[in-house]
Amino acid sequence: MAVRKTKYEMPEQDPRERIKNFDEVPYGYDADTAIKEAQRCLQCKDKPCVLGCPVGIDIPRFIAAIKEGDFDKAIKIIKEKSNLPAVCGRVCPYEEQCEGNCRLKKIGEPVGIGRLERFVADYEREKGITIPSKPKPIDKKVVVIGAGPAGLTCAGDLVKMGYDVTIFEALHAPGGVLMYGIPEFRLPKEIVKAEVDYITKLGVKIIYDVVVGKTIPMEEILEEYDAVFIGTGAGLPRFLGIEGENLNGVYSANEFLTRVNLMKAYLFTEYDTPVKIGRIVATFGAGNVAMDCARTALRLGAKKSYIIYRRTEKEMPAREEEIEHAKEEGVEFKLLTNPIRFIGDERGNLKAVECIRMKLGEPDESGRRRPIPIEGSEFKIDIDTALIAIGQSPNPLIPQVMKDLKLGRKGNIEIDEMGRTNIPGIFAGGDIATGAATVILAMGAGKKAAKAIHEYLSN
Amino acid sequence: MYRIVEKKTLSETVKLMKIEAPYIARNAKAGQFVMLRIDEKGERIPLTIADSDRENGLVTIIFMEIGKTTKELGTLKVGDNILNFVGPLGKPSEIERYGRVACIGGGVGIAPLYPIIKALKQVGNHVTSILGARNKSLLILEEEINNWSDELYIATDDGSKGLKGFVSDVLQKLIDEGKTFDIAWVVGPVIMMKVVANLTRKYNIKTVVSLNPIMVDGTGMCGSCRVSVGGKTMFACVDGPEFDGHLVDYDNLMQRNNRFIEEERESCKLAGVL
Numbered sequence: 001m002a003v004r005k006t007k008y009e010m011p012e013q014d015p016r017e018r019i020k021n022f023d024e025v026p027y028g029y030d031a032d033t034a035i036k037e038a039q040r041c042l043q044c045k046d047k048p049c050v051l052g053c054p055v056g057i058d059i060p061r062f063i064a065a066i067k068e069g070d071f072d073k074a075i076k077i078i079k080e081k082s083n084l085p086a087v088c089g090r091v092c093p094y095e096e097q098c099e100g101n102c103r104l105k106k107i108g109e110p111v112g113i114g115r116l117e118r119f120v121a122d123y124e125r126e127k128g129i130t131i132p133s134k135p136k137p138i139d140k141k142v143v144v145i146g147a148g149p150a151g152l153t154c155a156g157d158l159v160k161m162g163y164d165v166t167i168f169e170a171l172h173a174p175g176g177v178l179m180y181g182i183p184e185f186r187l188p189k190e191i192v193k194a195e196v197d198y199i200t201k202l203g204v205k206i207i208y209d210v211v212v213g214k215t216i217p218m219e220e221i222l223e224e225y226d227a228v229f230i231g232t233g234a235g236l237p238r239f240l241g242i243e244g245e246n247l248n249g250v251y252s253a254n255e256f257l258t259r260v261n262l263m264k265a266y267l268f269t270e271y272d273t274p275v276k277i278g279r280i281v282a283t284f285g286a287g288n289v290a291m292d293c294a295r296t297a298l299r300l301g302a303k304k305s306y307i308i309y310r311r312t313e314k315e316m317p318a319r320e321e322e323i324e325h326a327k328e329e330g331v332e333f334k335l336l337t338n339p340i341r342f343i344g345d346e347r348g349n350l351k352a353v354e355c356i357r358m359k360l361g362e363p364d365e366s367g368r369r370r371p372i373p374i375e376g377s378e379f380k381i382d383i384d385t386a387l388i389a390i391g392q393s394p395n396p397l398i399p400q401v402m403k404d405l406k407l408g409r410k411g412n413i414e415i416d417e418m419g420r421t422n423i424p425g426i427f428a429g430g431d432i433a434t435g436a437a438t439v440i441l442a443m444g445a446g447k448k449a450a451k452a453i454h455e456y457l458s459n
Numbered sequence: 460m461y462r463i464v465e466k467k468t469l470s471e472t473v474k475l476m477k478i479e480a481p482y483i484a485r486n487a488k489a490g491q492f493v494m495l496r497i498d499e500k501g502e503r504i505p506l507t508i509a510d511s512d513r514e515n516g517l518v519t520i521i522f523m524e525i526g527k528t529t530k531e532l533g534t535l536k537v538g539d540n541i542l543n544f545v546g547p548l549g550k551p552s553e554i555e556r557y558g559r560v561a562c563i564g565g566g567v568g569i570a571p572l573y574p575i576i577k578a579l580k581q582v583g584n585h586v587t588s589i590l591g592a593r594n595k596s597l598l599i600l601e602e603e604i605n606n607w608s609d610e611l612y613i614a615t616d617d618g619s620k621g622l623k624g625f626v627s628d629v630l631q632k633l634i635d636e637g638k639t640f641d642i643a644w645v646v647g648p649v650i651m652m653k654v655v656a657n658l659t660r661k662y663n664i665k666t667v668v669s670l671n672p673i674m675v676d677g678t679g680m681c682g683s684c685r686v687s688v689g690g691k692t693m694f695a696c697v698d699g700p701e702f703d704g705h706l707v708d709y710d711n712l713m714q715r716n717n718r719f720i721e722e723e724r725e726s727c728k729l730a731g732v733l
């Protein structure tokens with residue numbers, strides 16, 4: 001039988017409907033479709049897909065289990081490597097990773113590995129998650145700073161080996177960017193909570209409201225624990241550095257998304273945290289966070305939502321799927337356009353942005369063609385709200401209280417390939433080490449560090 | 460969960476609470492603040508630490524019932540819990556032996572000034588405190604501050620206590636009388652800090668102000684609290700809350716503090732606390 005060339009469709013909410021709610025956009029496969037999609041897998045002996053997975057899930061094996069209809073076995077195989085499958089099945093850039101290496105790409109679309117992962121993770125969650133039996137305890141204490149994807153993964157792996165693991169989290173909720181950054185319609189918070197719940201049931205303790213270095217001095221942490229993993233992320237928002245950026249109505253993507261996602265401002269007045277959106281919203285930047293901002297703005301009632309970006313669609317860092325979703329929902333892309341200044345009214349409220357048109361020149365150090373302003377092409381766009389989504393820098397809190405920690409050029413913590421910092425016993429990973437990247441890369445880093453911590457504590 | 464172990468009414472709209480938070484109590488220094496969230500649906504708001512008791516693990520907060528959260532907080536009783544209470548955040552005040560220090564507080568801003576006065580006095584400064592309030596009944600912590608001050612002056616808008624006028628009038632008077640100051644700390648309403656900073660600028664007195672803009676996380680993550688200081692954008696939560704009073708753009712701060720005024724009103728109205 002010839003292999004079907006395209007993935008089985010995953011049904012989605014109609015774009016006209018979904019911009020009125022915060023419910024998840026795709027519905028996910030049902031069991032029949034999942035089995036049919038699993039049948040597309042060629043079961044390559046050399047497993048090229050696994051090479052593309054930052055946490056090394058045995059993909060052909062879990063797909064084979066789905067094919068047999070043994071979903072319990074499938075999720076067990078995934079969980080050998082990943083503690084957050086329902087999250088990864090939603091937000092991983094599979095097209096560049098596992099699916100990017102799929103042999104089926106030669107004849108058509110790759111196997112929908114992300115969709116299959118999501119399906120079995122959801123299957124297990126709905127059925128009730130099984131907690132594996134506890135390993136023999138190891139009498140060593142590890143502390144993890146930050147309950148984001150890197151920290152949760154590192155903690156989960158270590159607790160499975162038998163270590164006594166505590167996570168300190170500055171916010172009141174776990175998940176880091178999964179909770180404050182990624183919107184509900186892309187990653188429902190109940191799913192994050194369920195996956196974190198699994199990790200705590202494995203035995204990880206999470207203590208909230210602790211800013212390490214402030215609430216508890218670093219020296220006390222170093223005294224009490226045998227090893228430290230720092231996973232404090234890239235929480236420091238970047239601004240454009242142009243006139244009028246402190247006007248009312250200009251938000252960092254982080255502020256906007258934290259208000260909406262973590263504080264649930266989309267449910268104001270049921271929840272107390274407000275957010276103001278106005279009629280016309282412009283998001284600056286074109287990564288995944290920018291798409292999240294522009295799509296969230298529509299759901300909050302914006303009449304128009306623009307993405308303003310200085311290069312062209314080809315250079316946009318966002319995933320194709322996110323750009324497609326944004327377009328379907330009516331987000332307008334104003335490309336080769338760069339903001340020069342924000343203009344406010346007499347009360348300090350934003351009312352317009354002045355932009356300049358750009359053209360592409362020679363490639364820069366990133367390999368993308370450098371945008372160059374076209375003189376005399378300045379023009380104004382009326383807007384009520386501006387969302388700045390041009391990236392985040394590593395969180396400076398820990399480096400500030402650990403002066404001997406070696407830092408990179410961008411304030412990131414320098415680590416080796418195993419997540420070791422320059423100080424023995426101190427490990428780091430995720431965005432704090434790499435600068436803003438993806439959830440799965442942070443998880444991969446957490447995983448490597450867990451191995452390195454085990455090695456360190458075994459000697 | 461953080462238990463309220465003591466509650467006092469300081470004036471019509473100002474309340475004091477002691478909260479059980481041993482880690483914060485142990486590590487808090489003058490000038491720092493906490494973020495709190497009353498319950499699952501609550502907002503995160505910053506409040507400056509008014510005092511901390513290491514031995515008993517207690518943190519004192521003093522707040523004016525002005526918005527939804529502070530009004531709701533005011534209805535809580537001894538034994539009730541606050542869901543989230545995180546700190547101590549921000550940079551501590553730079554406490555040194557400066558010589559002669561003027562400590563100027565207005566309204567509920569007197570509360571965060573108190574630990575600063577105490578710390579300044581403890582390292583041997585000559586502390587002149589100037590406290591202001593709309594009227595006598597709204598004046599807080601007079602006795603406590605008197606205990607740590609070499610001189611204490613009071614100004615009320617209606618003259619019901621001390622000089623009739625503003626704290627800036629008192630400072631001007633003291634300067635006119637020939638008193639000199641090596642540094643000034645000013646905490647209170649933004650407009651008061653602006654006026655006093657304009658005055659101290661004229662006399663070249665180095666001035667520290669403590670700002671309280673709208674915050675969300677309080678740990679440098681969102682930039683909601685950004686303020687313009689000497690033309691540079693700073694985050695009050697991690698770069699402050701104290702800044703050089705002669706460099707702050709107060710007008711921008713006042714505008715930014717009004718960002719959600721309509722929403723606040725709506726929220727209060729719905730909760731029946733307006």
